[in-house]
């Protein structure tokens with residue numbers, strides 16, 4: 260990029276701009292300025308991470324070069340060995356992180372170090388609460404990357420030259436981390452980037468080789484490239500008085516020898532044998548690739564052999580990210596081919612319902628120049644995706660199995676440590692997992708086995724379909740469930756009355772996806788699932804002969820009244836019939852078997868979708884005084900509408916014309 264074009268950058272955020280050709284002062288994108296403020300104020304208690312982030316960027320830059328060089332080996336120039344160097348200068352009070360990766364052109368430095376290209380930036384900013392601790396967690400998830408340098412530095416200078424550009428087209432980028440930054444052209448012989456941190460007064464502790472090495476071995480040991488630091492040796496102090504041994508010596512100090520040494524293992528973590536990796540190393544690697552502040556909930560690391568060979572290291576986070584529901588969000592799995600980094604959002608490697616999983620896949624079979632399009636079609640990728648899915652489901656099944664142990668059970672310490680993890684997982688990601696019912700037919704039964712619900716016997720979301728089946732009553736032929744807006748609405752729903760009376764458990768579903776997801780699960784382990792708000796309440800063998808007979812007689816006796824009700828409510832309901840599911844309530848609404856529930860229709864409407872206008876069926880309770888009073892009442896029309904509107908209210912809906920409802924009730928109250 261020639262410096263002459265600096266003035267023509269189409270960057271709308273450039274409030275200030277001087278017009279000298281050699282040096283430009285540009286403003287940060289608003290979001291960057293905000294983020295910078297937060298970084299320096301919220302991440303203070305976790306200062307060390309700046310080094311991890313900058314080394315990680317350096318490593319990414321080397322990965323990018325290696326990838327580009329697949330098609331253009333000349334980019335290596337005369338330095339094919341990729342490496343990262345970390346040095347410090349106590350006099351200048353600087354730390355420098357240098358890589359010989361892909362580097363940046365002037366335009367790239369402006370674009371990448373002055374704006375945030377990530378999707379969800381706005382949403383992220385809105386989430387910030389002003390509570391520093393919480394914000395720090397959130398910023399962590401978002402990934403502050405380069406900007407984390409400002410936790411310890413009050414000025415950062417970046418010098419870079421993009422691989423393939425001549426030395427005169429280097430760039431120097433400088434900023435104090437406030438509103439703006441400067442860029443100027445420089446000549447730089449070496450390709451790649453140096454990030455020079457001018458340390459704050461209160462961050463001088465980092466001017467210490469031992470300290471830097473220990474941070475690198477804690478946070479960056481997994482990096483596959485060599486990280487080099489200058490060797491240091493202890494040097495005794497010089498004699499204070501050369502003529503008098505007894506006068507003692509000046510204090511000794513570490514001095515640099517001029518040689519460089521590798522301070523990390525320089526082999527990518529996932530390529531090492533499992534037995535050589537500690538839990539802490541697994542955890543730090545997870546944090547490095549996910550930007551999470553917390554340890555992962557669980558992980559699985561395997562060398563898969565067979566027709567498709569690959570290494571798989573997959574993690575389940577402990578907490579859902581703030582943008583879990585952002586469907587455009589890229590996946591968290593990095594794809595490598597024979598140790599060469601290919602892409603970091605390889606969605607093709609996991610189904611959408613497992614999008615919370617983070618990790619690395621290193622394939623031995625895919626071509627190095629694999630493209631996104633090719634990924635979708637490749638048979639190997641399909642095999643990897645299926646393998647990953649199975650592995651995650653097994654991991655979840657294992658956690659579910661050990662979520663709770665019987666008090667007297669003999670449990671290994673390893674399994675003991677799994678207690679409570681599945682509940683934690685489910686609270687964070689259960690709703691996403693349910694999407695799998697509609698998305699992954701091959702594994703539907705396994706996914707169904709992992710679902711947990713609240714029920715009329717448990718307020719906590721902990722009942723599995725297998726638990727439910729084990730508790731089914733003699734003669735019960737279906738797994739009953741109800742969907743509602745929230746637990747209370749579900750629990751108090753009139754449709755449940757008969758089930759409560761007979762002591763039959765009903766699953767209470769309150770997740771938005773339930774209705775949709777359950778549509779794909781018609782049975783579990785041979786037992787059909789049946790919504791208690793759909794179709795006729797067919798309790799089958801649970802109803803005795805006398806009850807059946809009474810219901811039939813009531814239906815017969817109420818025929819004329821039902822006809823009148825149907826006429827009065829012809830715009831509102833499809834049909835009116837006598838109910839067998841009500842005990843205390845006068846009426847309820849049900850939809851036809853296979854129809855969309857009123858709850859679902861409401862949700863879709865809220866989301867602005869067009870919903871076919873399906874009328875529900877009104878069921879009335881022949882035992883209820885209000886229903887018995889209907890026939891012959893002079894207020895029949897009003898009562899009929901009140902009955903209908905109340906049934907709607909009882910299941911969390913709203914009358915079409917709330918004012919009319921209020922008017923009718925008031926008129927009746929006034930008359931009472």
Ligand SMILES: Nc1ncnc2c1ncn2[C@@H]1O[C@H](COP(=O)(O)OP(=O)(O)OP(=O)(O)O)[C@@H](O)[C@H]1O
Pocket residue numbers: 316317320358360361362363371372401402403404405406451452
């Ligand atoms: N050492 C470097 N060499 C080349 N480019 C770099 C280097 N450091 C940063 N960049 C460029 O600056 C961009 C922004 O870096 P930053 O760390 O803020 O975000 P990121 O790395 O894209 O995302 P994240 O840190 O969340 O993974 C990078 O995407 C990259 O293009």
